[in-house]
Amino acid sequence: xxxxxxxxxxAFRVVTRLFLRRLIDNDLISPHADRHxxxxxxxxxxxxxxxxxxxxxxxxxxxxxxxxxxxxxLSALADRFxxxxxxxxxxxxxALMVWDALALEPxxxxxxxxxxxxxxxxxxxxxxxxVVFGTILTVALNAVPGVLYPLFLTLNIRGTQGxxxxxxxxxHAATVTMAGxxxxxxxxxxxGTLRWLAGERAFGRLASLVQSALVVAMIxxxxxxPTVRASDVRRWVDGTRAPGSVAPVLxxxxxNEMLAGHLVANTRVVLPPRLAFFPFPRRVDEDxxxxxxxxxxxxxxxxxxxxxxxxxxxxxxxxxxxxxNRRFPDRAATALRPTRFYGVVRRAAERLTRGxxxxxxxxxxxxxxxxxxxxxxxxxxxxxxxxxxxxFIALTQTGVHRFESSSMPRAIPAMSVFxxxxxLAGFWYAATVPAEPLANWTIRxxxxxxxxSYLSGVKRAGLIALAAVPLLLMLPLNVSLMGTAAAVExxxxxxxxxxxxxxxxxxxxxxxxxxxSYVPIQNPKVAWPASLAGVLTLTYGFAALECxxxxxxxxxxxxxxxxxxxxxxxxxxxxxxxCEERPIEFDARPTPATQxxxxxxx
Amino acid sequence: MQARLEARGLTKYYAAISAIRNxxxxxxxxxxxxxxxxxxxxxxxxxxxxxxxxxxxxxxILFDGRNIGDHLVEYxxxxxxxxxxxxxxxxxxxxxxxxLIGRLRRLPDGLRTRKIAALLDxxxxxxxxxxxxSGYSKGMxxxxxxxxxxxxxxxxxxxxxxxxxxxxxxxxxxxxxxxxLAARGKIVxxxxxxxDYVERLCAVVVVLHRGAVVAEGPVHQLRAMMQRxxxxxxxxxQLVTTVDPAGTARExxxxxxxxx
Numbered sequence: 001x002x003x004x005x006x007x008x009x010x011a012f013r014v015v016t017r018l019f020l021r022r023l024i025d026n027d028l029i030s031p032h033a034d035r036h037x038x039x040x041x042x043x044x045x046x047x048x049x050x051x052x053x054x055x056x057x058x059x060x061x062x063x064x065x066x067x068x069x070x071x072x073x074l075s076a077l078a079d080r081f082x083x084x085x086x087x088x089x090x091x092x093x094x095a096l097m098v099w100d101a102l103a104l105e106p107x108x109x110x111x112x113x114x115x116x117x118x119x120x121x122x123x124x125x126x127x128x129x130x131v132v133f134g135t136i137l138t139v140a141l142n143a144v145p146g147v148l149y150p151l152f153l154t155l156n157i158r159g160t161q162g163x164x165x166x167x168x169x170x171x172h173a174a175t176v177t178m179a180g181x182x183x184x185x186x187x188x189x190x191x192g193t194l195r196w197l198a199g200e201r202a203f204g205r206l207a208s209l210v211q212s213a214l215v216v217a218m219i220x221x222x223x224x225x226p227t228v229r230a231s232d233v234r235r236w237v238d239g240t241r242a243p244g245s246v247a248p249v250l251x252x253x254x255x256n257e258m259l260a261g262h263l264v265a266n267t268r269v270v271l272p273p274r275l276a277f278f279p280f281p282r283r284v285d286e287d288x289x290x291x292x293x294x295x296x297x298x299x300x301x302x303x304x305x306x307x308x309x310x311x312x313x314x315x316x317x318x319x320x321x322x323x324x325n326r327r328f329p330d331r332a333a334t335a336l337r338p339t340r341f342y343g344v345v346r347r348a349a350e351r352l353t354r355g356x357x358x359x360x361x362x363x364x365x366x367x368x369x370x371x372x373x374x375x376x377x378x379x380x381x382x383x384x385x386x387x388x389x390x391x392f393i394a395l396t397q398t399g400v401h402r403f404e405s406s407s408m409p410r411a412i413p414a415m416s417v418f419x420x421x422x423x424l425a426g427f428w429y430a431a432t433v434p435a436e437p438l439a440n441w442t443i444r445x446x447x448x449x450x451x452x453s454y455l456s457g458v459k460r461a462g463l464i465a466l467a468a469v470p471l472l473l474m475l476p477l478n479v480s481l482m483g484t485a486a487a488v489e490x491x492x493x494x495x496x497x498x499x500x501x502x503x504x505x506x507x508x509x510x511x512x513x514x515x516x517s518y519v520p521i522q523n524p525k526v527a528w529p530a531s532l533a534g535v536l537t538l539t540y541g542f543a544a545l546e547c548x549x550x551x552x553x554x555x556x557x558x559x560x561x562x563x564x565x566x567x568x569x570x571x572x573x574x575x576x577x578x579c580e581e582r583p584i585e586f587d588a589r590p591t592p593a594t595q596x597x598x599x600x601x602x
Numbered sequence: 603m604q605a606r607l608e609a610r611g612l613t614k615y616y617a618a619i620s621a622i623r624n625x626x627x628x629x630x631x632x633x634x635x636x637x638x639x640x641x642x643x644x645x646x647x648x649x650x651x652x653x654x655x656x657x658x659x660x661x662x663i664l665f666d667g668r669n670i671g672d673h674l675v676e677y678x679x680x681x682x683x684x685x686x687x688x689x690x691x692x693x694x695x696x697x698x699x700x701x702l703i704g705r706l707r708r709l710p711d712g713l714r715t716r717k718i719a720a721l722l723d724x725x726x727x728x729x730x731x732x733x734x735x736s737g738y739s740k741g742m743x744x745x746x747x748x749x750x751x752x753x754x755x756x757x758x759x760x761x762x763x764x765x766x767x768x769x770x771x772x773x774x775x776x777x778x779x780x781x782x783l784a785a786r787g788k789i790v791x792x793x794x795x796x797x798d799y800v801e802r803l804c805a806v807v808v809v810l811h812r813g814a815v816v817a818e819g820p821v822h823q824l825r826a827m828m829q830r831x832x833x834x835x836x837x838x839x840q841l842v843t844t845v846d847p848a849g850t851a852r853e854x855x856x857x858x859x860x861x862x
């Protein structure tokens with residue numbers, strides 16, 4: 001009996017390690033990447049972003065000659081809100097990235113099923129691997145800022161004691177870790193509940209849609225978190241504004257305030273004798289302390305919900321996990337039987353690309369890859385989230401009401417333009433990622449060399465899915481903001497802009513979309529900020545021109561004509577570049593770091 | 603007279619390691635060539651060079667007297683290929699995978715749809731045609747690969763372990779299909795470890811060992827060369843086997859029995 005128990009626990013440890021390694025190697029990174037290199041880059045990115053954010057948030061505290069405890073306690077609410085929201089959303093995103101691996105998979109059944117290991121041991125190991133993965137990630141994300149932020153916050157509060165700083169660090173670490181675990185278990189719970197309620201077959205159809213929607217929601221939340229001000233947090237806490245979807249963040253913020261946050265507001269300012277002449281703004285400090293203490297009862301109520309939330313979500317996640325994984329998954333897959341809608345789309349696409357099978361191949365393969373391949377879906381979801389974040393911020397600034405064409409703020413047309421740029425740039429990036437690296441031989445052996453036709457199909461799919469459909473979905477909002485005529489004009493202009501932009505993005509692409517091996521962007525630390533600056537300049541420059549054009553119809557006609565001319569010009573350049581067939585390097589590899597840094601000779 | 607498909611002095615290096623050295627082949631329409639050899643002998647490299655997916659380090663492949671490297675796209679349009687590993691786009695259904703291949707090979711809409719439906723039906727895949735490939739068994743994937751290779755009526759058919767994973771009836775169909783396609787003027791290159799298949803199907807065989815051709819010719823000629831009335835399996839074993847199979851088997855059984 002004991003031999004069997006020890007054998008079981010040994011098998012449990014071995015299989016947990018295997019699942020954990022696979023989560024990191026295969027599911028989070030990629031089956032062919034160098035694990036150590038990728039993990040080092042990922043960790044460096046996460047830590048450096050967290051440290052950068054900490055320094056950025058702490059500039060005020062570090063620069064203050066004397067930091068007043070009352071105002072510091074109030075402004076720290078927004079900072080802690082950001083840390084907690086970031087921990088929650090990043091952990092949730094990590095869970096979403098390994099969505100399929102969060103349950104027993106057919107490959108587990110194929111590889112581990114024949115071994116003499118009890119099924120419950122495999123299920124427990126899978127859950128343990130997921131929990132360890134979530135915990136490591138949360139701790140790694142929060143370790144450095146968890147120590148730095150409380151230190152920086154209290155550095156210039158004269159009179160802060162060492163014990164207070166330690167309690168602040170402990171409370172910060174506890175709450176951000178709890179928030180991270182809440183985010184991770186939240187995704188696990190949503191997945192488990194959905195699979196339990198919908199059943200295996202329906203889950204197969206719904207899972208990717210839900211995963212993508214959650215990715216969009218989490219990234220939008222993450223990007224919006226830094227825009228939250230201390231006054232917003234106060235209003236959410238005291239109930240003057242409904243917290244809505246930010247309620248979970250407030251729960252953990254409240255736990256932090258109940259554990260240690262109040263210590264800042266309670267600190268007695270002790271000025272050294274040499275600063276006795278300093279005009280201490282006692283009134284400002286006391287007012288801020290009073291406001292903070294006024295929030296304490298609400299913090300207590302919210303903290304109760306927070307303490308309860310983690311066990312409830314974790315319990316739900318674990319229960320649904322064990323229930324839905326009590327048997328090995330069935331390999332029988334859901335049929336992709338064409339629906340009537342798909343039939344309509346197919347006929348329309350065939351009409352669009354009549355007589356050009358390669359364009360059809362590009363069109364359908366693009367749509368299939370974007371909707372079914374997890375990395376591509378994620379890239380599109382991230383692009384959509386970035387666009388939606390901008391739209392949300394723009395609407396917050398302008399307000400949602402009807403604007404006259406003559407006084408239209410640039411932010412209104414800029415919403416659609418930025419969304420289109422974000423989606424099409426995401427599409428361009430997605431096209432550089434192979435749909436399945438090992439399967440590209442099918443395309444290599446079947447492709448007959450006409451890149452222009454295939455690419456035109458790819459671009460048409462991108463234009464319809466990521467420009468026409470979003471514009472159509474935004475039309476009601478644009479009608480309410482601009483009026484019907486201006487909204488229709490805006491949609492036409494935006495579609496012309498998207499056509500020209502899409503051609504411009506692909507004009508120098510000499511690789512085969514979705515089939516060539518992935519070559520990372522060289523020097524991203526320059527490319528990303530430069531691209532962001534370029535995108536914002538283009539968006540608001542274009543929006544300014546459009547605002548001018550919206551004033552009078554002749555101007556709008558001239559604007560559309562100019563845009564059409566640009567679109568035709570870009571198309572002509574593209575056609576000219578591709579008039580001769582060039583060989584394509586399907587298996588290009590990134591330049592080794594030793595060559596990039598010119599270290600090969602040393 | 604020049605053969606329709608000819609390999610001259612084919613050599614391929616991966617970094618500094620030679621995978622094949624000075625391989626020569628000459629194939630006429632209607633030929634079924636068996637490519638034999640143990641693991642690592644260079645069969646798959648030879649096949650990948652013949653498909654045009656890799657370039658030789660030295661030597662050339664001529665099709666209708668022209669170097670395929672200079673007319674690669676034209677040549678690929680005439681080749682059907684079944685690779686050893688069934689890597690397909692698993693998020694597509696079988697039908698969608700075939701549609702993709704058919705479109706890239708510029709088959710007209712109506713013809714493509716008709717051929718795909720008919721071939722899927724004949725390979726017994728109609729009921730699974732709209733399921734994602736991720737749920738397919740190895741044999742089902744192999745059938746999709748076979749249909750992909752045949753869809754555009756190629757002149758050259760290169761099959762690397764095509765029988766792998768197929769059920770009995772599909773194997774039997776394949777065994778009848780290959781001579782039929784050869785009789786209709788196609789060149790078939792058949793690489794396999796199943797020597798029984800090769801012996802039944804192939805008029806000519808090439809035996810590779812450590813990247814070099816160690817024997818080639820009709821099976822009966824090889825028998826004569828080995829001066830014995832043996833099976834192809836025994837001939838190949840004599841040519842390429844460096845271990846004593848019975849002795850190695852005994853050693854494996856002994857290791858299996860180890861308890862401490």
